[in-house]
Amino acid sequence: MKAIDLFAGAGGFSTGAAMAGVQVVWAANHWPAAVQVHANNHPDTLHVCQDLQQADWTQVPSHDLLLASPACQGHSLARGKERAHHDAQRATAWAVVSAAECHQPAAFVVENVPEFARWTLYPAWCAAMNALGYALAPMVLDAADHGVAQHRRRLFIVGTRSKHPIELRMQQHTHVPAASVIDFATGRWTPVHHARRSRATLHRIENGRRRFGHRFVAPYYGSGSGETGRSLDRPLGTVTTRDRWAVIDGERMRMLTTGEARAAMGFPDTYQLPARHKDAMHMLGNAVVPPVARDVINALRAAA
Incomplete structure (x- = not known):
């Protein structure tokens, strides 16, 4: 099976596809640094750096599976409303329609935040894919259920050229604790108490100590674990771009x-x-989790 990867970023979808035995023949993204990272790790893939809303899809190699992770920022909710100033980013989802119309692959998988399904134009987007002959099977999956040490809920939309939506069966993996990915012998440590540490951070740490002892993790912002810290026996919360x-x-x-x-x-x-930590975190925070992509693709192939 051959696949293409739209909005490929650091290569999470492509890495998951490779884990599933799928050859990614073409990948594209608008950020040169991300394209270079993808190329370093997937040297046999043809790479393109461009705005995919301007792509000439006739120049893309033939493929059986289309993978895409359009920009998600514009679909996050702010004060209960869609952020209209992100229209250009939300519109990237239409590139998936254009690519599918040109090549009509047997299947596609689109990944995004769950709020993508609340987009005002989501019904129109689904209707466009239906008009191209695809039956859609949307599902929200948590990376922790796929053997990854992180809770990360994402929407996966599987489209197949079939009369009815495909039914995917995926085994739930045992949750992996945060402790499995943390090395206490590495990193740049600083004292908990120093002049620039905020009162809120110190309060969060004290709450964590009362609940979990001397070793635990805590987010720098947010609710939930942001108030109490989190046990190392649980998966982390979502890894973000910062x-x-x-x-x-x-x-x-x-x-x-x-x-x-x-x-x-x-x-x-x-x-x-990337050697620069900030760039690496930005790419990781935007990436598709490879084992989740692997499981979705494996389930798709098994059900096809």
């Missing part, structure tokens, strides 16, 4: 390292990422 998860070890603390975030996303330890 440093979020702090590791606390007694009187010292630090943020997750690039390697720990890579492991929490389910990428192989050998996966090459």
Whole structure:
């Protein structure tokens, strides 16, 4: 089976496809740094750096499976409303329609945040894919259920050229604890108590100590674990594009390292990422979790 990867980013979809034995023949993204990372890790794939809303789909190699992760930022809710100023980003989803119309692959898989299904134009987008002959099977999956040390809920829409939506059967994996990806012997540690540490952070750490002892993780913002910290016996919360998860070890603390975030996303330890931590985290936070993509593709092939 051959696939293409739209909005490929750091290569989570492509890596998951490779895990499932699928050859990714073409990948594209608008960010040159991400294209380079993808090329470093998937050297046999043809790479294109461009705005996919301007793509000439006739120049894309033939394929059986279309993979796509359009921009998700515009679908996040702010004060209960869609953020209209992100229209250009939300419109990237229409590139998937254009690609499918041109090549009519046997199947496609689209990944996005669950709020994608609340987009005002989501029914129109689904109708367009239906008009092309695809039956849609949307599902929200948590990466933790696929053997990854992170809770990360994402919408996966599987489209097949069939009369009815396909039914995918996926085995739920045992949850992997955050402790499995954290190395206390590495990283740049700083004292918990120093002049620039905020009162809210110290309060969060004290709450965590009362509940979990001297070693635990805590987010720098947000609700839930943001007030109490989180046990190392549980998966992490969602890895985001900016440093979020702090590791606390007694009187010292630090943020997750690039390697720990890579492991929490389910990428192989050998996966090459930018040397600059900020860039690496941005790419990881935007990526599709490879083991989830692997399981979806395997289930799709089994059911086809």
